[in-house]
Amino acid sequence: MSAPCADAASLILAAVRAIPRGQVAGYGEVARRAGLPGRARLAARVLAANADPELPWHRVLRADGRIAFPEGSAGWREQCRRLRAEGVLVADGRVRRATAPGDLDAAVWGPAP
DNA sequence: AAGTTGACGGTAC
DNA sequence: TGTACCGCCAACT
Numbered sequence: 001m002s003a004p005c006a007d008a009a010s011l012i013l014a015a016v017r018a019i020p021r022g023q024v025a026g027y028g029e030v031a032r033r034a035g036l037p038g039r040a041r042l043a044a045r046v047l048a049a050n051a052d053p054e055l056p057w058h059r060v061l062r063a064d065g066r067i068a069f070p071e072g073s074a075g076w077r078e079q080c081r082r083l084r085a086e087g088v089l090v091a092d093g094r095v096r097r098a099t100a101p102g103d104l105d106a107a108v109w110g111p112a113p
Numbered sequence: 114a115a116g117t118t119g120a121c122g123g124t125a126c
Numbered sequence: 127t128g129t130a131c132c133g134c135c136a137a138c139t
Contacts, residue, residue, distance in 0.1 A: 008136095027121055040121040042136060048120055060120080068120035075120070118138080126130075 012034055016047070019059040022087045024095055026063040034079040044068065058082035065095050 011034035018033065019025050025033075028040035036042060040063075047057045057080040062068050069076035071093045080090045089096045 031121090036135095038122090038134060039136080041119065041134075045137070049124095057120085062120085063122050063125095065120045070120095079120090115127105116139085119136095121135100122133085124132085126128105 008034070008036055008039070008042060009049070012039075012043045012046045013014075013050060013055065014059055016043075016055060016057060019056055021056070022063050024059050024065070024083070024088060026065075027060060027068070028063055030060055059086075061095050067093050067095065 012030060015030045016025075019030075026040070027043040028038075031037065031091040032040040032083050034043070043060070047055075047060060050057060051074050053111040060068075067076050067090075069079060076093065080093075083095060
């Protein structure tokens with residue numbers, strides 16, 4: 001059956017899969033990469049509907065670098081664990097790239113291409 | 114058909 | 127620096 005929304009979802013999923021290991025991106029960032037600027041919420045909905053264990057959904061965070069799930073929730077805990085397993089530092093629900101002490105403000109989202 | 118909700122984002126205070 | 131409020135888009139009721 002035709003599902004136009006599934007097309008957008010496919011693009012978003014592709015953008016999420018395009019995130020390299022150890023890296024993170026925001027919902028708006030992923031949506032923009034998928035060709036859907038301003039559809040950050042759509043990206044979140046797609047991830048919520050997705051159920052692919054191979055999908056690096058845990059690399060997708062909020063614009064503030066915080067985990068979208070409520071702290072203490074199962075999803076929050078799972079994402080936190082997965083991020084740490086990839087070398088991503090997670091402190092107090094906040095995701096921080098592995099940076100040397102002193103360079104705190106050094107590119108949270110990595111170098112812009 | 115209309116109203117509400119949401120794994121969001123950005124600006125204002 | 128952290129919190130609060132509003133705005134945007136699509137799906138669900």
